[in-house]
Amino acid sequence: MKTNPGRFFEEYRIGEVIDHAVPRTVSGGERALYHALYPARGALYSSDAFAQACGLPQSPVDDLIAFHTVFGKTVPDISLNAVANLGYAEGRWLGAVYPGDTLRAQSEVIGLKENSNGASGNVYVRTRGLNQRGETVLEYVRWVMVRKARADAPAPDPVVPVLAKVVAPADLVVPEGLTFEGYDFALAGEPHRWSDYAVGEQIDHVDGVTIEEAEHMIATRLWQNTAKVHFDATFRPDGRRLIYGGHVISLARALSFNGLANAQMIVALNGGAHANPCFAGDTVKAWSEVLDKAETSAPGVGAIRLRLVATKQGAEPFALRGTDGKYLPEVLLDLDYWALMPL
Amino acid sequence: MKTNPGRFFEEYRIGEVIDHAVPRTVSGGERALYHALYPARGALYSSDAFAQACGLPQSPVDDLIAFHTVFGKTVPDISLNAVANLGYAEGRWLGAVYPGDTLRAQSEVIGLKENSNGASGNVYVRTRGLNQRGETVLEYVRWVMVRKARADAPAPDPVVPVLAKVVAPADLVVPEGLTFEGYDFALAGEPHRWSDYAVGEQIDHVDGVTIEEAEHMIATRLWQNTAKVHFDATFRPDGRRLIYGGHVISLARALSFNGLANAQMIVALNGGAHANPCFAGDTVKAWSEVLDKAETSAPGVGAIRLRLVATKQGAEPFALRGTDGKYLPEVLLDLDYWALMPL
């Protein structure tokens, strides 16, 4: 058979390194599409002049463009037969990506644990995004539940990696040259600086976007993500396509501009859960909570740790889990990340 | 509160200058999307080679890309609490915008008049679009009806600016170097030149486009326009989103290629009214009327003043107003502009 059946649980080996296919050169086209698909308005990612005033050579592409591009490349090897996308950890953005850069992806299998039912198992991979100079621009751990092809395949010795709950502030990488000392708050869109945010503060981002089938499919293809459930209406009786979780991440992040306009660069992904599936017709809103703050060595640059929650219609303000400890059905996403903000 | 509640009528002051947020660098990406969202075919905006033959360094981005980009930036400060977008005047394109240019926007409050009901008032602003060199590339006056936050806020002294009904031909700015002396009518798509159009002539542009929700939202986000009603289906009982008026402007202008292929560059916006709201599912068509003609000092370049009317299904040919003087319900847009055309 010449087509890719995807990998099954028993086909992964601890320590194995997978080079993912189809490198991708990004251009102003990817950026324009990103800004047309999500209400993204971060000034650093919108204007060359603004980025240059912050010490960068030009405006980089949105950090989630880098994430989605790298993530998309891993799908054919990691999650084509995945039952569930279970979590993220230890994500770090290590270098900015500019138009003209070419991204490829590589994953190392760092954990394997068969489920007690013998029908599937969890696969942990550390994925790296590399540019045309071989520099790692992004890395993160993801774990997914993958089906077994043969129920009688022997279970591997279980290996569950110990993962940091949070990327330590000392491990955050600030892009070379970045300074927020001459930061123009008026052009950025909001006056609120790092010192204006308090740990524990919650922000309702107010705006909502109703999703159409065409939009999430255009986005998901843009990242060369081939997971069938996002595109083929015949998979479900109701003809709806499951929306790529990354679409909800980008939508929520873009909505969070309203209240967090100065949380400019994502530098770490501490964790994340796709709490419930999202479908076309859902109206997505977002709220954030300040989880922590830290200083950096870059001039004028602080770090802020944020919980970003995406919800759909019917959600109560700032409600996350029910009394049973489970995510409420209106919660779509619970993401934990570090961003850089002017002091 | 950290999110932007928008401004209310009583918060504007005559003479105040507002620097709008989030400058934007445009690229070939924005152009490709524009051409994918609207059936735009103006040769000057499609081909570097054609633009160079007309004396320009390369193909500029469509003049309405500049307009929408600048307009979008003003929304958070001007029209987030607007009840209605009332009119445009004295619009002029002062310099071409090329891929790589960065646009920002600035508005001066030039008029304020509270309504007799005491619940809202009209705000007049003169908005300028500036490039990375600080050059004004576009300016226009817009007035909107804005809600008051507090009914008891005192009414300001009424100031209603005196606005020109039409931009005088002598005030039109032809881009430096532009010449239509070697204009290639075959490549441009139609043989009709400036002298072939008569004042009073009406042109039915024939083609129609049925609008989908995904398209107008993609377009509106591309301009970083954040007005909630365009994106959130929960605002209306029928779940439809109000289509950004600028989407109809661009759609109608692109449709007018068929009959006005040589009306290449928009150089002035004399006035405009969004006569009725537009929704997904509407099939938009357009017709034009020649209102005036003028000569310019550029070689081979004439100016033509056009009324551009967008209609939806059910419209009668060239019908604009009812016997009561009001716009007919099938009329969506009535725009008055100057364009440049080969003599």
Added chain:
Amino acid sequence: MKTNPGRFFEEYRIGEVIDHAVPRTVSGGERALYHALYPARGALYSSDAFAQACGLPQSPVDDLIAFHTVFGKTVPDISLNAVANLGYAEGRWLGAVYPGDTLRAQSEVIGLKENSNGASGNVYVRTRGLNQRGETVLEYVRWVMVRKARADAPAPDPVVPVLAKVVAPADLVVPEGLTFEGYDFALAGEPHRWSDYAVGEQIDHVDGVTIEEAEHMIATRLWQNTAKVHFDATFRPDGRRLIYGGHVISLARALSFNGLANAQMIVALNGGAHANPCFAGDTVKAWSEVLDKAETSAPGVGAIRLRLVATKQGAEPFALRGTDGKYLPEVLLDLDYWALMPL
């Protein structure tokens, strides 16, 4: 009348050369959109680094971007009054197209034959796509059935060109400098090389994509294709728009990556039929059959002749025609082309 009524059968003359309007400069924006509209993943068209390793200066735009752009320009002159798009032959890609190149199109009328009903006739044109240096980058023959404007217009002497059933391998043009000697199969996405494919082999490409109205209209506009039936819902009682046949070609070609990832460049179009109309809501899948193989003079580069069939929901595996010899109703496209593949 200033609008374009399109040409009718009696207006074409044998030997006539038509210069089509609106040249188009392509950029990374067109590529990004192409990759967002179709699940295209050919490494040569995705990565500058990969293309450079194959001897090209950079990644060209997808060969079907060149085809659609050229095809779109011919519509106002050739097929605005077409009843049916009957066939393609002798298509060849003669030179790669890179971001920054400007394409225009030219057609020569090479055949005319009135139908026996006297109401329409077949028009055969040889179309060439030219770049800004006047080099032909693409050529193909297309024939369409076009209505007559006047039933009493005299029938022309019938001329039916003799067209090659298949482009001979010796006539395939391999882009200058192309080499597949250092071809990286891991980055390309599949291990299968030219020698792994057998004539007669059939490949089910497995994946399916359900089409939305917004997507096909965005795509069709991107090629500046103005055929009314693709955009105006009022043309049909059910409000559906007929999907541009080229949209199905690109979708099927992109789906064929899964099993034919190394069939990198399309170099010839031997023939093609749009077997049945396609509408939004259809779920498109694809299968291929290896029709022939040939060697080329370029290092490491083989040619493979493929039948590409697009189907919609309800299609049986590899079913093409019924017992009556006609295409089955679930078959949308039957395309015959040559591609280049590493030996």
